[in-house]
Amino acid sequence: MVIGKYKTKKGYKFYVSVYLDGKRIFRRGFNSKDEAMKKGLELKENNIDYNKIPTFNELLDSFLENYKKKVKITTYYYNSVTIKNYMKNVIPNIRVDKLKFNHFNNWWNYVKKKNISNSFKNVILKLLITIFEYCEIFYNYKNNEVKKLIPIKDYSIKKDIKSEEKIEKYISYENFKKLISVIDNEYWKLFFLVLYFSGMRRNEILALQVTEIPMKEIYVYQQISVMPKKIYNKNLLSPKSRNSNGKILLPNFVMELLNKHIEINNLKVNDFIFFNKEKTKNVSKTTVLKFLVKYAKKAGLKNADKYHFHMFRHGEATLLDSIGIDDNVVSKVLRHSSSEITKKVYIHETENEFKEVQNVLNSFEKDFK
Numbered sequence: 275m276v277i278g279k280y281k282t283k284k285g286y287k288f289y290v291s292v293y294l295d296g297k298r299i300f301r302r303g304f305n306s307k308d309e310a311m312k313k314g315l316e317l318k319e320n321n322i323d324y325n326k327i328p329t330f331n332e333l334l335d336s337f338l339e340n341y342k343k344k345v346k347i348t349t350y351y352y353n354s355v356t357i358k359n360y361m362k363n364v365i366p367n368i369r370v371d372k373l374k375f376n377h378f379n380n381w382w383n384y385v386k387k388k389n390i391s392n393s394f395k396n397v398i399l400k401l402l403i404t405i406f407e408y409c410e411i412f413y414n415y416k417n418n419e420v421k422k423l424i425p426i427k428d429y430s431i432k433k434d435i436k437s438e439e440k441i442e443k444y445i446s447y448e449n450f451k452k453l454i455s456v457i458d459n460e461y462w463k464l465f466f467l468v469l470y471f472s473g474m475r476r477n478e479i480l481a482l483q484v485t486e487i488p489m490k491e492i493y494v495y496q497q498i499s500v501m502p503k504k505i506y507n508k509n510l511l512s513p514k515s516r517n518s519n520g521k522i523l524l525p526n527f528v529m530e531l532l533n534k535h536i537e538i539n540n541l542k543v544n545d546f547i548f549f550n551k552e553k554t555k556n557v558s559k560t561t562v563l564k565f566l567v568k569y570a571k572k573a574g575l576k577n578a579d580k581y582h583f584h585m586f587r588h589g590e591a592t593l594l595d596s597i598g599i600d601d602n603v604v605s606k607v608l609r610h611s612s613s614e615i616t617k618k619v620y621i622h623e624t625e626n627e628f629k630e631v632q633n634v635l636n637s638f639e640k641d642f643k
Contacts, residue, residue, distance in 0.1 A: 275314045277307055290314040293411070318416070327415050331367045336412065337405050353401060360385055360398050370409060375419040378402075382423045392426045399425055444588030445470070445581070451641055452573040462565050464531050465548055465557075467642070469583070471635055472522045473590040473608045476583035480556045482547045488533040492522040523607055525635040527642070559583070599631060607631055 276291040280302070288310040289302035299317060304310040328336060334357055342350045365381045366373070385395055403420055410416040445453070450470055457463040469479055472492070482492070524532070532547070541547065546556040563582065570578035587608065594604045 275311070275318070277310045277314065279307075290317075292317050318414070327369050327371050327413055328409075329367050329369055330365050330373065331362060333370055333405065333409055333413075334362060337408050340408070340412070356398060356401060357405075360388070361402060370406075370413075370417055371415055373417060373419065375422055378420050378423055386426065396425045399423060442577075443585065444592050445585045446589065447593050449573075449575050450586075450589060452575065453569055454642060456572045457569050460531075461535070461548075462569070464528075464535050465562070466566070466569075466586070467528050468524065468532065469586045470589055471524050471528055471638075473587045474522065475587065476559060479583075480548065480559065480562075484536055484541050484543050484545050484547060486543065487536060487541075489529065489536065492524065523632055523635060525632075525639055527636075527639040594631065594634070597634060599634065603631060 275293075277288060278291075279286045279288050287302065288304040288307055289300060290304070290310040290313055291298055291300050292314050293299075301310075301313055301317070304313065338350070338354055338357065341353065345353075361381075364384055366377055382399065385398055388395070406417050406420050450466075454463060454466065457466065465479075468474070468482075472479070474482075485493070535541075536547065539549075539553070545553075548557045549555065550557050550561070566581050567579050570581045575581070591604055591608055594607065595601070599607075
């Protein structure tokens, strides 16, 4: 419901706008805001078909069915699991117009007792509010009781950033060189060279497959599924977004090492480039992190146990920015939807632009001989 005012020759009047059966209805000429609101509530009340109001479980099923069409399969999966674990069979399965504040308050107290982070508890609350906003749009019934619940505030004492050692969000080029220098295994040396210079996301590099022999170029067109097989039996998914598809730039010496790796391991087209011990599937993220932390500690890098995949993506973005590559070009290299993402989050497609970056990447070969 929207209430506003407009100017007439005799002064200000108020109008009300309500959404009914997929249409926006306007009424105007009211002398006060309260009068306009009363009319809006009356219109909504008269339009409610109580026979069509769903039970809570019916609302959840309807929401998920609609939600699945609009989001990635991974997003759908995680939210459907959240609904199953924290809402279904906890909130009474009665008609949603019969749900009162005490029902929601009891549910919220139940969630707050769970051994999960406060931020995740607030995410669960926000999801429930979204479900009831869906109810208002698709069933023309608004239940305001859920919005009376108060999110959890974090009253813990904030750490003094100046007195605490700051943990970097990216791996600097100097630290990357130190990391590579201590790796005594060609497989892992290649993995981290590709991860750093490609700027690939975790699930993209894990899904990397041989497309031709020898490999002349690398394209991202898939990523590893992070969902359990009992829920989703496909191992590979489409990339994060349409912009995530694209060509990957690597220094020539890394491409040479990559093809040598393919040849030595007798890999065929469609084989995973970075495989597990048995060469039956892709290497796991757990295995990668174990070796990353191991080599980071060996190199004497600070906060080595905090190292993770995405630090390499941030590292390439920061490196390219530091040597003067334009933000828009860096955005294309990282396959972002806009350069604003690159500037705000990562920096602390013409052929000429890509050639410029390719030449820059090739110049780093001397540091790894």
